[in-house]
Amino acid sequence: MKYGAVKNYINGRFLDAQTSNYLYVVSPVDGSLLSQVPLSAAADLDLAVQSAKAAFKSWSNTPIKERVQVFFRYKYLLHQHLDELSKLIVEENGKTYTEAVAEIEKAIELTEFACSLPQLIAGELLEVSKGIECRTEYVPLGVVASIVPFNFPSMVPNWTIPNAIALGNCMIMKPSEKVPLSVGRIAELLKEAGLPDGVFNVVHGDSQIVEAICDHPGIEAVSFVGSTKVAKIVYRRATYNYKRCLALGGAKNHLLVLPDAIPAMTAANITASMSGCGGQRCMAASAMVAVGDVNHIVDKIVEEAKKVVPGDNLGAVISKQSKENIERYIASAERQGAKILVDGRNITVTGKEGGFYVGPTVIDYVTPDMDVAREEIFGPVISIMRANTLDEALAIENANPYGNAAAVFTQNGGAARHVINNASAGMIGVNVGVPVPREPFSFGGWNESKFGVGDITGKSSIEFWTKLKKTTTKWNPEAGVNWMS
Known part of the structure; x- marks a missing residue:
């Protein structure tokens, strides 16, 4: 086994899962044994949610101009570790090195977009009547979850990590049990970039942890990328539990x-x-x-x-x-x-x-x-x-x-x-065979390729990862009384 057994990442530390059930992680390149991944228990998810909840108050109250500084540093670290991260993708996913490099370069682009969020989420302010102002502002949801597939071990996690976290949320990520190694390195790089402990957590597992995420009362929103069959199940289960859900499925x-x-x-x-x-x-x-x-x-x-x-x-x-x-x-x-x-x-x-x-x-x-x-x-x-x-x-x-x-x-x-x-x-x-929009344009299909409102990346993702607060203020009594007051 080339790497040690995979661990969960909770509150800034790698921890053994509370389970004795593991799956082998095999390299598609040559069939060699890379690692073992735990099938975590609900107790592991509870611990991650508690960690994220504890971090949320401070992180959400940090001005967004300060939050995105983490992602400026994270972007630099992705550049710095591009070769290492690409080789890890080749090992656990099987794609060519050139394709793996392109995946990290797309992750860098996604992070660049997150760094621009302070310019995109400025609220509106208008004097709607003499002495009375209405204001809107985007506020984070709380603890959110992201369930990601095997085919892009780094890019798809970075569809959600930079935007959701820069917007003030704290995240639980569930990687594919087939490619669990890249997300562990992402966690380390985020910490090196200055992300506070508890803001980003990783819980490994199979369908049982996906179900637990959909059911957990401490999680406000769930994003999912995978097959249409599973996307439908996740969407139904998460929304049944009154969560926001954006579930991306398959395609033809x-x-x-x-x-x-x-x-x-x-x-x-x-x-x-x-x-x-x-x-x-x-x-x-x-x-x-x-x-x-x-x-x-x-x-x-x-x-x-x-x-x-x-x-x-x-x-x-x-x-x-x-x-x-x-x-x-x-x-x-x-x-x-x-x-x-x-x-x-x-x-x-x-x-x-x-x-x-x-x-x-x-x-x-x-x-x-x-x-x-x-x-x-x-x-x-x-x-x-x-x-x-x-x-x-x-x-x-x-x-x-x-x-x-x-x-x-x-x-x-x-x-x-x-x-x-x-x-x-x-x-x-x-005349384009892979019409994936570049940032800031968002990624998202129609019909049975997507369940939920909005898209997972770009400007459209802002409304998924935040809620809008509307404030009306009146300070001057001399303005008199009208229908608004």
């Missing part, structure tokens, strides 16, 4: 390709979108709709996909079970009559025979009723469907229950605007 992102699309650019974008991070991201290209005769572009995609090499510029998938599931989807498409143009099954990487690898896979002549067309595969697989018109393609896109992202590849501005106006997705790309 459709890329619409028109005959006038630039072949080389389109093929490179689609291939990168479907295979980047092993296809294990909710913004990955999963379904392509070929509108009319685009065989020349399909041929180019096949050519590009063959340049993507597992163990070189394509990382591992998270587990043996994930590899098996992805390969079952490919086999299912083949049985149902689709044509496998590039087959990523049965891959072994020399020197990493214990790792979990699936090669890039391109499947053509998929029909909308096939499993690969309807379900989230979460692997480096693209399913190509055929449509005669743009409206037919949009009908295919809009029929899928998800709504994270959609993209169109064309040089026709009118066609692009038609897709922007009519695709049922929260994030749209025009």
